[in-house]
Amino acid sequence: MSNVQSLERALTILNKLSEYPDGIQITRLSEQVGLTKGTLHRLLATLASMNYVVKDEETDKYKLGLQVLFLSRNLLNNSNIVTIAKPFLEKLSQEVNETVHLCIEDRGEVIYIDKIESTQTIRMYSRIGSRAPMYCTAVGKILLSGMEQNKFDELVSSFEFIPKTPTTIISKEEFLQEIERVKSQGYALDNAENEAVLMCIAAPIYDHKGKIIASFSISGPNNRVTIDVINSTLIEKMNQYSLAISRNLGYTGS
Amino acid sequence: MSNVQSLERALTILNKLSEYPDGIQITRLSEQVGLTKGTLHRLLATLASMNYVVKDEETDKYKLGLQVLFLSRNLLNNSNIVTIAKPFLEKLSQEVNETVHLCIEDRGEVIYIDKIESTQTIRMYSRIGSRAPMYCTAVGKILLSGMEQNKFDELVSSFEFIPKTPTTIISKEEFLQEIERVKSQGYALDNAENEAVLMCIAAPIYDHKGKIIASFSISGPNNRVTIDVINSTLIEKMNQYSLAISRNLGYTGS
DNA sequence: AAACAGTGTTCCATTATATGATACGATATA
DNA sequence: TATATCGTATCATATAATGGAACACTGTTT
Numbered sequence: 001m002s003n004v005q006s007l008e009r010a011l012t013i014l015n016k017l018s019e020y021p022d023g024i025q026i027t028r029l030s031e032q033v034g035l036t037k038g039t040l041h042r043l044l045a046t047l048a049s050m051n052y053v054v055k056d057e058e059t060d061k062y063k064l065g066l067q068v069l070f071l072s073r074n075l076l077n078n079s080n081i082v083t084i085a086k087p088f089l090e091k092l093s094q095e096v097n098e099t100v101h102l103c104i105e106d107r108g109e110v111i112y113i114d115k116i117e118s119t120q121t122i123r124m125y126s127r128i129g130s131r132a133p134m135y136c137t138a139v140g141k142i143l144l145s146g147m148e149q150n151k152f153d154e155l156v157s158s159f160e161f162i163p164k165t166p167t168t169i170i171s172k173e174e175f176l177q178e179i180e181r182v183k184s185q186g187y188a189l190d191n192a193e194n195e196a197v198l199m200c201i202a203a204p205i206y207d208h209k210g211k212i213i214a215s216f217s218i219s220g221p222n223n224r225v226t227i228d229v230i231n232s233t234l235i236e237k238m239n240q241y242s243l244a245i246s247r248n249l250g251y252t253g254s
Numbered sequence: 255m256s257n258v259q260s261l262e263r264a265l266t267i268l269n270k271l272s273e274y275p276d277g278i279q280i281t282r283l284s285e286q287v288g289l290t291k292g293t294l295h296r297l298l299a300t301l302a303s304m305n306y307v308v309k310d311e312e313t314d315k316y317k318l319g320l321q322v323l324f325l326s327r328n329l330l331n332n333s334n335i336v337t338i339a340k341p342f343l344e345k346l347s348q349e350v351n352e353t354v355h356l357c358i359e360d361r362g363e364v365i366y367i368d369k370i371e372s373t374q375t376i377r378m379y380s381r382i383g384s385r386a387p388m389y390c391t392a393v394g395k396i397l398l399s400g401m402e403q404n405k406f407d408e409l410v411s412s413f414e415f416i417p418k419t420p421t422t423i424i425s426k427e428e429f430l431q432e433i434e435r436v437k438s439q440g441y442a443l444d445n446a447e448n449e450a451v452l453m454c455i456a457a458p459i460y461d462h463k464g465k466i467i468a469s470f471s472i473s474g475p476n477n478r479v480t481i482d483v484i485n486s487t488l489i490e491k492m493n494q495y496s497l498a499i500s501r502n503l504g505y506t507g508s
Numbered sequence: 509a510a511a512c513a514g515t516g517t518t519c520c521a522t523t524a525t526a527t528g529a530t531a532c533g534a535t536a537t538a
Numbered sequence: 539t540a541t542a543t544c545g546t547a548t549c550a551t552a553t554a555a556t557g558g559a560a561c562a563c564t565g566t567t568t
Contacts, residue, residue: 007261010258018326018327027515041517043258045517064325068325069326069329070385072323072383074318074381078276111320129320129326293527295547299546
Protein backbone atom coordinates (compact mmCIF):
# COMPACT_ATOMS: atom_id res chain seq x y z
CA MET A 1 0.00 0.00 0.00
CA SER A 2 1.39 3.35 -0.91
CA ASN A 3 1.44 6.39 1.27
CA VAL A 4 -0.26 9.73 0.78
CA GLN A 5 2.34 11.56 -1.28
CA SER A 6 1.68 15.14 -0.27
CA LEU A 7 1.59 14.18 3.40
CA GLU A 8 4.86 12.30 3.07
CA ARG A 9 6.38 15.34 1.44
CA ALA A 10 5.13 17.63 4.19
CA LEU A 11 6.51 15.40 6.94
CA THR A 12 9.83 15.34 5.13
CA ILE A 13 9.74 19.12 5.17
CA LEU A 14 9.05 19.15 8.92
CA ASN A 15 11.91 16.74 9.51
CA LYS A 16 14.27 18.89 7.50
CA LEU A 17 13.14 22.10 9.20
CA SER A 18 13.95 20.57 12.59
CA GLU A 19 17.60 20.71 11.53
CA TYR A 20 17.37 24.48 11.08
CA PRO A 21 16.19 26.06 14.35
CA ASP A 22 16.97 29.50 12.92
CA GLY A 23 15.01 28.82 9.75
CA ILE A 24 15.79 28.25 6.11
CA GLN A 25 14.75 29.96 2.91
CA ILE A 26 12.51 28.44 0.25
CA THR A 27 15.03 28.03 -2.50
CA ARG A 28 17.51 26.24 -0.27
CA LEU A 29 14.79 24.09 1.30
CA SER A 30 13.47 23.23 -2.14
CA GLU A 31 16.92 21.94 -3.08
CA GLN A 32 17.18 19.89 0.09
CA VAL A 33 13.81 18.17 -0.06
CA GLY A 34 13.74 17.83 -3.86
CA LEU A 35 10.49 19.68 -4.49
CA THR A 36 9.67 22.50 -6.89
CA LYS A 37 9.29 25.87 -5.25
CA GLY A 38 5.61 26.03 -6.18
CA THR A 39 4.80 22.73 -4.51
CA LEU A 40 6.97 23.53 -1.50
CA HIS A 41 5.38 26.95 -1.14
CA ARG A 42 1.91 25.48 -1.13
CA LEU A 43 2.82 22.86 1.49
CA LEU A 44 4.54 25.47 3.66
CA ALA A 45 1.49 27.71 3.43
CA THR A 46 -0.70 24.91 4.73
CA LEU A 47 1.74 24.05 7.51
CA ALA A 48 1.90 27.73 8.43
CA SER A 49 -1.84 28.12 8.54
CA MET A 50 -1.89 25.52 11.29
CA ASN A 51 1.12 26.87 13.16
CA TYR A 52 3.41 23.95 12.36
CA VAL A 53 5.67 26.34 10.56
CA VAL A 54 6.21 30.07 10.87
CA LYS A 55 7.75 32.44 8.38
CA ASP A 56 10.16 35.10 9.58
CA GLU A 57 8.97 38.08 7.54
CA GLU A 58 12.28 39.90 7.87
CA THR A 59 14.53 37.12 6.58
CA ASP A 60 12.03 35.07 4.51
CA LYS A 61 13.13 32.04 6.50
CA TYR A 62 10.70 29.31 7.45
CA LYS A 63 11.06 27.38 10.69
CA LEU A 64 9.09 25.04 12.90
CA GLY A 65 6.12 26.58 14.71
CA LEU A 66 5.13 26.07 18.31
CA GLN A 67 2.31 23.72 17.39
CA VAL A 68 4.94 21.00 17.41
CA LEU A 69 5.63 21.83 21.06
CA PHE A 70 1.91 21.83 21.74
CA LEU A 71 1.62 18.35 20.24
CA SER A 72 4.46 17.09 22.41
CA ARG A 73 3.04 18.38 25.69
CA ASN A 74 1.67 15.02 26.73
CA LEU A 75 4.25 12.83 25.07
CA LEU A 76 6.45 12.31 28.08
CA ASN A 77 4.60 13.75 31.01
CA ASN A 78 2.23 10.84 31.23
CA SER A 79 5.17 8.57 31.23
CA ASN A 80 5.66 6.79 34.50
CA ILE A 81 9.31 6.37 33.75
CA VAL A 82 10.07 10.09 33.49
CA THR A 83 8.01 11.07 36.49
CA ILE A 84 9.29 8.37 38.80
CA ALA A 85 12.90 8.50 37.69
CA LYS A 86 13.32 12.28 37.77
CA PRO A 87 13.92 12.84 41.49
CA PHE A 88 16.39 9.97 41.57
CA LEU A 89 18.25 11.26 38.55
CA GLU A 90 18.37 14.77 40.00
CA LYS A 91 19.89 13.39 43.18
CA LEU A 92 22.39 11.29 41.20
CA SER A 93 23.43 14.26 39.08
CA GLN A 94 23.91 16.33 42.21
CA GLU A 95 25.99 13.62 43.87
CA VAL A 96 28.35 13.10 40.94
CA ASN A 97 28.02 16.58 39.39
CA GLU A 98 27.81 15.25 35.86
CA THR A 99 25.06 15.27 33.29
CA VAL A 100 22.53 12.44 33.64
CA HIS A 101 20.23 11.19 30.88
CA LEU A 102 17.19 8.98 30.63
CA CYS A 103 16.65 7.09 27.37
CA ILE A 104 14.35 4.58 25.76
CA GLU A 105 14.53 2.62 22.52
CA ASP A 106 12.45 3.74 19.60
CA ARG A 107 12.72 2.21 16.15
CA GLY A 108 16.19 0.86 16.61
CA GLU A 109 17.69 3.98 18.13
CA VAL A 110 17.91 5.52 21.57
CA ILE A 111 15.88 8.64 22.19
CA TYR A 112 16.61 11.02 25.07
CA ILE A 113 13.48 11.53 27.18
CA ASP A 114 14.96 13.38 30.11
CA LYS A 115 18.16 15.18 30.98
CA ILE A 116 19.55 16.59 34.20
CA GLU A 117 22.38 19.02 33.60
CA SER A 118 25.33 19.30 35.93
CA THR A 119 26.81 22.66 36.84
CA GLN A 120 30.06 21.94 35.02
CA THR A 121 30.96 24.31 32.20
CA ILE A 122 32.16 21.43 30.02
CA ARG A 123 29.27 19.02 29.61
CA MET A 124 27.64 16.78 27.06
CA TYR A 125 25.52 18.67 24.57
CA SER A 126 22.19 16.88 24.23
CA ARG A 127 18.52 17.51 23.75
CA ILE A 128 15.38 15.88 24.94
CA GLY A 129 13.97 14.35 21.79
CA SER A 130 17.35 13.76 20.22
CA ARG A 131 18.23 10.33 18.93
CA ALA A 132 21.50 8.41 18.88
CA PRO A 133 22.65 5.04 17.58
CA MET A 134 22.44 2.01 19.86
CA TYR A 135 25.73 0.36 18.91
CA CYS A 136 28.01 3.11 20.21
CA THR A 137 26.16 4.46 23.24
CA ALA A 138 26.16 3.05 26.76
CA VAL A 139 22.37 3.44 27.03
CA GLY A 140 21.97 1.72 23.66
CA LYS A 141 23.98 -1.28 24.83
CA ILE A 142 21.86 -1.56 28.00
CA LEU A 143 18.64 -1.45 26.01
CA LEU A 144 19.93 -4.04 23.55
CA SER A 145 21.09 -6.30 26.38
CA GLY A 146 17.50 -6.65 27.66
CA MET A 147 15.96 -7.22 24.27
CA GLU A 148 14.11 -10.30 23.16
CA GLN A 149 16.42 -12.43 20.97
CA ASN A 150 14.44 -12.12 17.73
CA LYS A 151 14.23 -8.39 17.90
CA PHE A 152 17.85 -8.19 19.01
CA ASP A 153 19.02 -10.24 16.00
CA GLU A 154 16.88 -8.21 13.61
CA LEU A 155 18.17 -4.91 14.95
CA VAL A 156 21.85 -5.85 15.10
CA SER A 157 21.60 -7.17 11.54
CA SER A 158 20.35 -3.77 10.46
CA PHE A 159 23.18 -1.83 12.15
CA GLU A 160 25.85 -0.19 10.08
CA PHE A 161 28.83 -0.08 12.41
CA ILE A 162 30.02 3.29 11.20
CA PRO A 163 33.12 4.48 13.10
CA LYS A 164 32.29 7.69 14.95
CA THR A 165 35.59 7.93 16.84
CA PRO A 166 38.80 5.87 16.89
CA THR A 167 37.30 3.80 19.72
CA THR A 168 33.96 2.93 18.09
CA ILE A 169 33.31 -0.83 18.01
CA ILE A 170 32.86 -1.64 14.31
CA SER A 171 33.10 -5.41 14.34
CA LYS A 172 29.78 -7.23 14.79
CA GLU A 173 31.55 -10.09 16.57
CA GLU A 174 33.24 -7.72 18.99
CA PHE A 175 29.96 -5.95 19.51
CA LEU A 176 28.14 -9.17 20.41
CA GLN A 177 30.91 -9.89 22.95
CA GLU A 178 30.42 -6.42 24.38
CA ILE A 179 26.68 -7.10 24.81
CA GLU A 180 27.49 -10.37 26.65
CA ARG A 181 29.82 -8.40 28.89
CA VAL A 182 27.06 -5.85 29.57
CA LYS A 183 24.65 -8.66 30.46
CA SER A 184 27.04 -10.15 32.98
CA GLN A 185 28.23 -6.95 34.63
CA GLY A 186 24.86 -5.17 34.72
CA TYR A 187 26.12 -1.81 33.40
CA ALA A 188 27.51 -0.56 30.09
CA LEU A 189 30.25 1.84 29.14
CA ASP A 190 30.66 4.17 26.18
CA ASN A 191 34.40 4.62 25.92
CA ALA A 192 34.17 7.77 23.80
CA GLU A 193 32.71 5.56 21.07
CA ASN A 194 29.97 7.97 20.01
CA GLU A 195 31.76 11.24 20.66
CA ALA A 196 35.43 11.86 21.18
CA VAL A 197 36.47 12.43 24.78
CA LEU A 198 33.00 11.71 26.12
CA MET A 199 32.67 8.85 28.59
CA CYS A 200 29.37 7.38 29.67
CA ILE A 201 28.25 4.70 32.05
CA ALA A 202 24.66 3.43 31.83
CA ALA A 203 22.44 1.09 33.84
CA PRO A 204 19.04 -0.49 33.26
CA ILE A 205 15.62 0.44 34.57
CA TYR A 206 13.33 -2.58 34.99
CA ASP A 207 9.54 -2.69 35.06
CA HIS A 208 7.46 -4.83 37.41
CA LYS A 209 7.99 -7.83 35.16
CA GLY A 210 11.76 -7.49 35.18
CA LYS A 211 11.90 -6.21 31.63
CA ILE A 212 14.41 -3.47 30.75
CA ILE A 213 12.24 -0.53 29.68
CA ALA A 214 14.68 2.36 29.90
CA SER A 215 18.26 3.21 30.67
CA PHE A 216 19.92 6.08 32.45
CA SER A 217 23.46 7.29 32.19
CA ILE A 218 26.15 9.53 33.60
CA SER A 219 28.21 11.37 31.00
CA GLY A 220 31.31 13.51 31.22
CA PRO A 221 34.69 14.11 29.59
CA ASN A 222 37.27 11.40 30.08
CA ASN A 223 39.49 13.55 32.25
CA ARG A 224 36.71 13.66 34.85
CA VAL A 225 34.93 10.38 34.23
CA THR A 226 38.03 8.22 34.39
CA ILE A 227 38.24 4.43 34.65
CA ASP A 228 39.32 4.86 38.28
CA VAL A 229 36.28 6.97 39.12
CA ILE A 230 34.04 4.51 37.29
CA ASN A 231 35.43 1.49 39.13
CA SER A 232 35.70 3.07 42.56
CA THR A 233 32.43 5.02 42.64
CA LEU A 234 30.15 5.04 39.66
CA ILE A 235 29.47 1.33 39.15
CA GLU A 236 28.20 0.95 42.72
CA LYS A 237 26.16 4.14 42.47
CA MET A 238 24.56 3.11 39.18
CA ASN A 239 23.57 -0.25 40.64
CA GLN A 240 22.06 1.47 43.66
CA TYR A 241 20.02 3.91 41.59
CA SER A 242 19.03 1.27 39.07
CA LEU A 243 17.48 -0.75 41.87
CA ALA A 244 15.92 2.28 43.57
CA ILE A 245 14.22 3.52 40.40
CA SER A 246 13.16 0.02 39.35
CA ARG A 247 11.70 -0.68 42.80
CA ASN A 248 9.51 2.37 42.33
CA LEU A 249 8.27 0.92 39.06
CA GLY A 250 7.22 -2.29 40.72
CA TYR A 251 10.34 -4.38 40.17
CA THR A 252 10.80 -7.12 42.77
CA GLY A 253 13.96 -8.83 41.53
CA SER A 254 17.50 -8.20 42.69
CA MET B 255 -5.26 30.49 -2.00
CA SER B 256 -6.48 27.21 -0.63
CA ASN B 257 -4.50 24.81 1.47
CA VAL B 258 -3.42 21.27 0.64
CA GLN B 259 -6.45 19.31 1.76
CA SER B 260 -4.87 16.00 2.67
CA LEU B 261 -2.13 17.75 4.63
CA GLU B 262 -4.67 19.85 6.47
CA ARG B 263 -6.56 16.69 7.35
CA ALA B 264 -3.44 14.96 8.60
CA LEU B 265 -2.47 17.90 10.82
CA THR B 266 -5.99 17.90 12.23
CA ILE B 267 -5.49 14.23 13.05
CA LEU B 268 -2.20 14.99 14.82
CA ASN B 269 -3.84 17.79 16.81
CA LYS B 270 -6.66 15.49 17.87
CA LEU B 271 -4.28 12.66 18.78
CA SER B 272 -2.40 15.00 21.10
CA GLU B 273 -5.51 15.01 23.29
CA TYR B 274 -5.30 11.22 23.68
CA PRO B 275 -1.89 10.33 25.14
CA ASP B 276 -3.09 6.76 25.63
CA GLY B 277 -4.32 6.49 22.06
CA ILE B 278 -7.66 6.29 20.31
CA GLN B 279 -9.23 3.79 17.96
CA ILE B 280 -9.95 4.43 14.30
CA THR B 281 -13.72 4.46 14.42
CA ARG B 282 -13.83 6.95 17.26
CA LEU B 283 -11.13 9.12 15.69
CA SER B 284 -12.99 9.03 12.38
CA GLU B 285 -16.05 10.43 14.13
CA GLN B 286 -14.05 13.16 15.81
CA VAL B 287 -12.18 14.43 12.76
CA GLY B 288 -15.05 13.92 10.32
CA LEU B 289 -13.25 11.63 7.89
CA THR B 290 -14.24 8.26 6.44
CA LYS B 291 -12.38 5.31 7.91
CA GLY B 292 -10.72 4.56 4.59
CA THR B 293 -9.28 8.04 4.25
CA LEU B 294 -8.30 8.16 7.90
CA HIS B 295 -6.64 4.77 7.71
CA ARG B 296 -4.58 5.82 4.69
CA LEU B 297 -3.45 9.04 6.40
CA LEU B 298 -2.61 7.20 9.62
CA ALA B 299 -0.59 4.65 7.70
CA THR B 300 1.48 7.43 6.17
CA LEU B 301 1.94 9.15 9.54
CA ALA B 302 2.94 5.81 11.06
CA SER B 303 5.46 5.07 8.33
CA MET B 304 7.30 8.19 9.39
CA ASN B 305 6.93 7.65 13.15
CA TYR B 306 4.56 10.54 13.72
CA VAL B 307 1.99 8.06 14.89
CA VAL B 308 2.28 4.58 16.34
CA LYS B 309 -0.34 1.90 16.55
CA ASP B 310 -0.69 -0.16 19.69
CA GLU B 311 -1.17 -3.63 18.19
CA GLU B 312 -2.87 -4.97 21.32
CA THR B 313 -5.56 -2.32 21.62
CA ASP B 314 -5.75 -1.06 18.00
CA LYS B 315 -5.25 2.43 19.38
CA TYR B 316 -3.28 5.04 17.50
CA LYS B 317 -1.25 7.67 19.30
CA LEU B 318 1.43 10.22 18.62
CA GLY B 319 4.87 8.81 17.85
CA LEU B 320 8.18 10.02 19.16
CA GLN B 321 9.05 11.78 15.92
CA VAL B 322 7.09 14.71 17.28
CA LEU B 323 9.51 14.81 20.21
CA PHE B 324 12.41 14.55 17.80
CA LEU B 325 11.09 17.55 15.87
CA SER B 326 10.78 19.58 19.05
CA ARG B 327 14.31 18.90 20.27
CA ASN B 328 15.61 22.27 19.11
CA LEU B 329 12.45 24.28 19.54
CA LEU B 330 13.29 25.72 22.90
CA ASN B 331 16.88 24.83 23.59
CA ASN B 332 18.21 27.43 21.24
CA SER B 333 16.06 29.97 22.91
CA ASN B 334 18.03 32.53 24.82
CA ILE B 335 15.07 33.13 27.08
CA VAL B 336 14.83 29.57 28.35
CA THR B 337 18.56 29.09 28.78
CA ILE B 338 19.21 32.37 30.53
CA ALA B 339 16.08 32.38 32.67
CA LYS B 340 16.32 28.76 33.89
CA PRO B 341 18.89 29.13 36.70
CA PHE B 342 17.05 32.19 38.01
CA LEU B 343 13.70 30.44 37.92
CA GLU B 344 15.14 27.39 39.66
CA LYS B 345 16.48 29.62 42.43
CA LEU B 346 13.15 31.45 42.71
CA SER B 347 11.23 28.19 42.91
CA GLN B 348 13.58 26.95 45.60
CA GLU B 349 13.21 30.18 47.60
CA VAL B 350 9.39 30.26 47.54
CA ASN B 351 8.83 26.50 47.16
CA GLU B 352 6.09 26.93 44.57
CA THR B 353 5.86 26.03 40.91
CA VAL B 354 7.39 28.60 38.55
CA HIS B 355 6.54 28.93 34.85
CA LEU B 356 8.04 30.70 31.88
CA CYS B 357 5.64 31.72 29.08
CA ILE B 358 5.57 33.52 25.77
CA GLU B 359 2.75 34.69 23.53
CA ASP B 360 1.97 32.72 20.43
CA ARG B 361 -1.02 33.44 18.24
CA GLY B 362 -3.04 35.21 20.89
CA GLU B 363 -2.46 32.67 23.64
CA VAL B 364 0.22 32.00 26.21
CA ILE B 365 2.34 28.90 25.74
CA TYR B 366 4.39 27.36 28.54
CA ILE B 367 8.03 27.06 27.52
CA ASP B 368 9.55 26.08 30.84
CA LYS B 369 8.41 24.86 34.21
CA ILE B 370 10.18 24.39 37.53
CA GLU B 371 8.25 22.18 39.90
CA SER B 372 8.22 22.76 43.62
CA THR B 373 8.38 19.89 46.07
CA GLN B 374 4.83 20.49 47.32
CA THR B 375 2.42 17.63 46.87
CA ILE B 376 -0.37 20.01 45.80
CA ARG B 377 0.84 21.95 42.82
CA MET B 378 -0.37 23.36 39.54
CA TYR B 379 -0.74 20.74 36.83
CA SER B 380 0.86 22.07 33.66
CA ARG B 381 2.91 20.96 30.71
CA ILE B 382 5.61 22.50 28.64
CA GLY B 383 3.93 23.11 25.30
CA SER B 384 0.51 23.66 26.82
CA ARG B 385 -1.42 26.77 25.96
CA ALA B 386 -3.76 28.95 28.01
CA PRO B 387 -5.88 32.04 27.37
CA MET B 388 -4.35 35.47 27.89
CA TYR B 389 -7.36 37.19 29.49
CA CYS B 390 -7.47 35.05 32.65
CA THR B 391 -3.81 34.26 33.32
CA ALA B 392 -1.29 36.45 35.12
CA VAL B 393 1.35 35.76 32.46
CA GLY B 394 -1.17 36.60 29.75
CA LYS B 395 -1.91 39.96 31.31
CA ILE B 396 1.82 40.75 31.52
CA LEU B 397 2.35 39.85 27.87
CA LEU B 398 -0.66 41.93 26.81
CA SER B 399 0.51 44.89 28.89
CA GLY B 400 3.69 45.15 26.81
CA MET B 401 2.02 44.74 23.47
CA GLU B 402 1.98 47.28 20.71
CA GLN B 403 -1.40 49.09 20.71
CA ASN B 404 -2.60 47.85 17.31
CA LYS B 405 -1.89 44.22 18.07
CA PHE B 406 -3.31 44.67 21.57
CA ASP B 407 -6.59 46.07 20.21
CA GLU B 408 -6.83 43.34 17.59
CA LEU B 409 -6.22 40.58 20.12
CA VAL B 410 -8.54 41.91 22.83
CA SER B 411 -11.26 42.33 20.21
CA SER B 412 -10.90 38.66 19.36
CA PHE B 413 -11.17 37.47 22.98
CA GLU B 414 -14.25 35.66 24.16
CA PHE B 415 -14.34 36.39 27.87
CA ILE B 416 -15.62 32.96 28.82
CA PRO B 417 -15.96 32.57 32.60
CA LYS B 418 -13.67 29.81 33.80
CA THR B 419 -14.27 30.36 37.52
CA PRO B 420 -16.48 32.69 39.56
CA THR B 421 -13.61 35.21 39.65
CA THR B 422 -12.87 35.34 35.91
CA ILE B 423 -12.97 38.88 34.51
CA ILE B 424 -15.59 38.74 31.77
CA SER B 425 -16.20 42.44 31.12
CA LYS B 426 -13.98 43.94 28.44
CA GLU B 427 -14.03 47.32 30.21
CA GLU B 428 -12.99 45.76 33.49
CA PHE B 429 -10.30 43.83 31.68
CA LEU B 430 -8.85 46.98 30.10
CA GLN B 431 -8.75 48.55 33.57
CA GLU B 432 -6.93 45.47 34.83
CA ILE B 433 -4.31 45.85 32.08
CA GLU B 434 -3.80 49.51 33.05
CA ARG B 435 -3.31 48.35 36.62
CA VAL B 436 -0.75 45.80 35.48
CA LYS B 437 1.12 48.48 33.56
CA SER B 438 1.36 50.76 36.55
CA GLN B 439 2.24 48.14 39.18
CA GLY B 440 4.66 46.10 37.05
CA TYR B 441 3.24 42.69 37.98
CA ALA B 442 -0.01 40.82 37.33
CA LEU B 443 -2.20 38.58 39.43
CA ASP B 444 -4.44 35.69 38.50
CA ASN B 445 -6.95 35.58 41.30
CA ALA B 446 -8.05 32.01 40.58
CA GLU B 447 -9.48 33.35 37.33
CA ASN B 448 -8.29 30.51 35.11
CA GLU B 449 -8.53 27.64 37.60
CA ALA B 450 -10.37 27.57 40.87
CA VAL B 451 -8.19 27.96 43.98
CA LEU B 452 -5.05 28.62 41.94
CA MET B 453 -3.29 31.92 42.53
CA CYS B 454 -0.56 33.26 40.30
CA ILE B 455 1.65 36.29 40.24
CA ALA B 456 3.58 37.11 37.08
CA ALA B 457 6.25 39.60 36.06
CA PRO B 458 7.76 40.65 32.72
CA ILE B 459 11.04 39.71 31.09
CA TYR B 460 12.44 42.50 28.91
CA ASP B 461 14.87 42.22 26.02
CA HIS B 462 17.73 44.62 25.32
CA LYS B 463 15.32 47.08 23.72
CA GLY B 464 13.00 47.14 26.71
CA LYS B 465 10.32 45.09 24.99
CA ILE B 466 8.40 42.48 27.00
CA ILE B 467 9.30 39.16 25.35
CA ALA B 468 8.27 36.67 28.02
CA SER B 469 6.69 36.40 31.42
CA PHE B 470 7.35 34.21 34.39
CA SER B 471 5.06 33.35 37.25
CA ILE B 472 4.72 31.76 40.66
CA SER B 473 1.64 29.59 41.10
CA GLY B 474 0.11 27.89 44.11
CA PRO B 475 -3.18 27.26 45.86
CA ASN B 476 -4.74 30.26 47.53
CA ASN B 477 -4.21 28.91 51.02
CA ARG B 478 -0.46 29.13 50.48
CA VAL B 479 -0.17 31.97 47.98
CA THR B 480 -2.27 34.43 49.99
CA ILE B 481 -2.67 38.17 49.45
CA ASP B 482 -0.50 38.69 52.53
CA VAL B 483 2.30 36.54 51.17
CA ILE B 484 2.01 38.29 47.81
CA ASN B 485 2.18 41.77 49.30
CA SER B 486 4.84 41.06 51.90
CA THR B 487 7.19 38.88 49.90
CA LEU B 488 6.34 37.93 46.36
CA ILE B 489 5.93 41.33 44.71
CA GLU B 490 9.42 42.40 45.75
CA LYS B 491 10.89 39.05 44.74
CA MET B 492 9.25 39.12 41.32
CA ASN B 493 10.60 42.63 40.68
CA GLN B 494 14.06 41.47 41.72
CA TYR B 495 14.04 38.44 39.45
CA SER B 496 12.42 40.32 36.58
CA LEU B 497 15.31 42.76 36.62
CA ALA B 498 17.95 40.05 37.10
CA ILE B 499 16.75 37.95 34.18
CA SER B 500 16.20 40.98 31.95
CA ARG B 501 19.69 42.30 32.70
CA ASN B 502 21.08 39.04 31.42
CA LEU B 503 19.15 39.55 28.22
CA GLY B 504 20.72 42.93 27.67
CA TYR B 505 18.08 45.13 29.27
CA THR B 506 19.48 48.43 30.58
CA GLY B 507 16.32 50.12 31.89
CA SER B 508 15.06 50.15 35.45
C1' DA C 509 18.63 54.80 -15.01
C1' DA C 510 18.66 50.41 -17.02
C1' DA C 511 19.76 45.72 -17.12
C1' DC C 512 20.48 41.69 -14.77
C1' DA C 513 20.15 38.05 -11.23
C1' DG C 514 17.91 35.74 -7.76
C1' DT C 515 14.30 35.28 -4.64
C1' DG C 516 9.41 34.29 -3.22
C1' DT C 517 4.75 33.90 -4.91
C1' DT C 518 0.93 32.94 -8.07
C1' DC C 519 -1.34 30.76 -11.86
C1' DC C 520 -3.21 27.00 -14.71
C1' DA C 521 -3.61 22.92 -17.78
C1' DT C 522 -2.84 18.42 -16.92
C1' DT C 523 -2.74 14.18 -14.76
C1' DA C 524 -1.80 11.48 -11.05
C1' DT C 525 -3.44 11.15 -6.60
C1' DA C 526 -6.69 10.84 -2.88
C1' DT C 527 -11.14 9.83 -2.04
C1' DG C 528 -15.65 7.60 -0.52
C1' DA C 529 -18.23 3.74 -0.92
C1' DT C 530 -18.04 -0.85 -0.66
C1' DA C 531 -16.26 -5.29 0.30
C1' DC C 532 -13.47 -8.22 2.99
C1' DG C 533 -11.23 -10.37 7.06
C1' DA C 534 -10.98 -10.75 11.95
C1' DT C 535 -12.91 -10.86 16.42
C1' DA C 536 -16.39 -10.91 19.93
C1' DT C 537 -20.99 -11.82 21.37
C1' DA C 538 -25.59 -13.77 21.54
C1' DT D 539 -24.37 -20.41 13.53
C1' DA D 540 -25.63 -15.76 12.89
C1' DT D 541 -24.88 -11.14 13.85
C1' DA D 542 -22.47 -6.93 14.99
C1' DT D 543 -18.57 -4.13 14.92
C1' DC D 544 -14.12 -3.14 14.10
C1' DG D 545 -9.90 -2.37 11.12
C1' DT D 546 -8.14 -2.91 6.52
C1' DA D 547 -8.06 -3.28 1.44
C1' DT D 548 -9.85 -2.26 -3.13
C1' DC D 549 -11.17 0.50 -7.10
C1' DA D 550 -13.63 3.70 -10.29
C1' DT D 551 -13.87 8.36 -10.38
C1' DA D 552 -13.60 13.18 -9.44
C1' DT D 553 -10.76 16.47 -8.05
C1' DA D 554 -6.89 17.95 -5.75
C1' DA D 555 -2.02 18.53 -6.22
C1' DT D 556 1.49 19.24 -9.31
C1' DG D 557 5.42 21.22 -12.26
C1' DG D 558 6.60 24.59 -15.20
C1' DA D 559 6.21 29.09 -16.35
C1' DA D 560 5.17 33.71 -15.41
C1' DC D 561 5.04 37.49 -12.34
C1' DA D 562 6.39 40.74 -8.59
C1' DC D 563 9.88 42.27 -5.73
C1' DT D 564 14.51 43.32 -4.15
C1' DG D 565 19.31 43.93 -4.53
C1' DT D 566 23.43 44.40 -7.41
C1' DT D 567 26.08 45.71 -11.36
C1' DT D 568 27.00 48.45 -15.27
